[in-house]
Amino acid sequence: MEEPVDTATAILASAAVLLRERTFDDISYRALADEVGISERTIYRQYPTRAHLLAALSNWIEQTRFPLPPFVTVSDFRAAVHERFRAFDTLPAYAYVGARASAISPTLDIEPAYITRAIEAMLDVAAPTLNRRDQRRIAASLRFFSSAMFWARLRTGFDMDAGEICDAFDRAVDNVLAKLPDGTRAES
Amino acid sequence: MTGSSAVPELSGTQASILAAYAELIEELGSDDVSYRVIARRAGIAERTVFRNYPTRVDLLLATAAWIETTLFAREESHSIFDIPLAIRDAMQRYDLRPELAHVVAETAMRGVSGAAPSPDRAHLERLLDAEVPSLDAAQRRAVIAALSHLDSAGTWVTFRREFGMDRRDIADAAAWAAEAVLDSIRDRVAS
Incomplete structure (x- = not known):
């Protein structure tokens, strides 16, 4: 298995997994929270808007x-x-x-x-x-x-x-x- | 307008919804605008907005296409060698409406589910084929693709973000790049 990672990175890794089956717009914070196993609130704390999430996800993918x-x-x-x-x-x-x-x-x-x-x-x-x-x-x-x-x-x-x-x-x-x-x- | 083939006819109601949303994007950003606020700005019922644009993605893509073909409309070019001038003008127009330029640039980068990334393709092909019909297929495609890429809000975003250029510098560099692309075919015009 991969190394344990911090919450912010775990969110990005899960978003990347979800991207394999749906577009970025169809990845809700709710679905992402379920995938990571954390609360939706925690995701909002890390990424206050979808633009923040998109930018961070892009950097991580890059x-x-x-x-x-x-x-x-x-x-x-x-x-x-x-x-x-x-x-x-x-x-x-x-x-x-x-x-x-x-x-x-x-x-x-x-x-x-x-x-x-x-x-x-x-x-x-x-x-x-x-x-x-x-x-x-x-x-x-x-x-x-x-x-x-x-x-x-x-x-x-x-x-x-x-x-x-x-x-x-x-x-x-x-x-x-x-x-x-x-x-x-x-x-x- | 060169990209009109890609944009469906709008009803008066639709045009007022898109204009209202574009205004609100400039005031508030594209994230925070509710259908209720859009409906109020357009002076119509919220359910009318939903009936025309069932999802936020539908609404955003339609708005981006509307912005590009109205607020950022190019003056018609009659020669492929006029395209650098059109690009210079377009960059200046993007610079006056930065929020809207970002929306247009981003929605064109969503793949097949997004806005058309090269709405001017057919027009460029017509101009090039009329003036420089002797190009082989690969060269023709490369010229069209490069000009279409430069004649986009993406150019304005990239030059500003990556190089900190201002309006004048962006317009200059984008037109310069288009001239560089045209250099390869400048002396191949059909007599």
Whole structure:
């Protein structure tokens, strides 16, 4: 059996179990309380609104199911994102939770996601002399094309599978990086 | 409006329910609004709200679609190369109504049971096919998907949340990214 965990985490683990058979909206605090074996009040104390629950659930899923492989170079970045998109395809219900959580009005002071910082660090190395505005444009574009939102939109809106989504992602990355002026690239 | 095909015709009562709920979301957030309060704001009976929208999810999805096609409606683009301009405008509009932009962004991320995540897809395909008919299937799909992704409330949410950008920066970066996508097909227009 797994290690015993604190109440907040036990709630998230149970919510993840329930997500296998119903959507997030159909998981009531009542059903969740029954699943964990605690009172509904305890859940409200941990997660005062469903938005709090969604954000925490997404973080937990991210850490346990979709850890982002570290990357430094652009090719490692592409490989890391491909791996995530393929993982999303194996657990779509979990991936949609991540996409939704990244779209809601923030419940807490939100730190930028790890991948945002990693993309910025990657660009510092790949294009060290690039001006700040273009650097942010490129970082923001790469971040948005590598997001769970991109996967979710292409899966739902375009019926694309992970392979096709990876292809669309690669083409978008090519287009964005083609904007790098000559001479800013550190790599040969 | 480009996404109108995805949105069913609304009765006058339905439109007033959705407008009332959108107003209340801006005042109170989407969590805390009861059907009773919505009915009072719309000036109708609570049971009328229930009859039209039996569940809160039904109501929220209908409201999100209504917000996107009315408050956030794009000016019609006549060329695929005008899309970056439409995206710039859309970002500025999202920034003026942040609560509603979050609702639109989130409801589009719910999978098949949610709001349509690419309501402008057919329109983009028409423009692209008319102007740049020579693309192979994979490239065509990638261009449409990338533009559709950028022309969304998700862009505004992500650029703001992850990069702390303000209205001007978001509009700039989103339009810039769309131009980058179009760079790959700029010189392939049919004569």
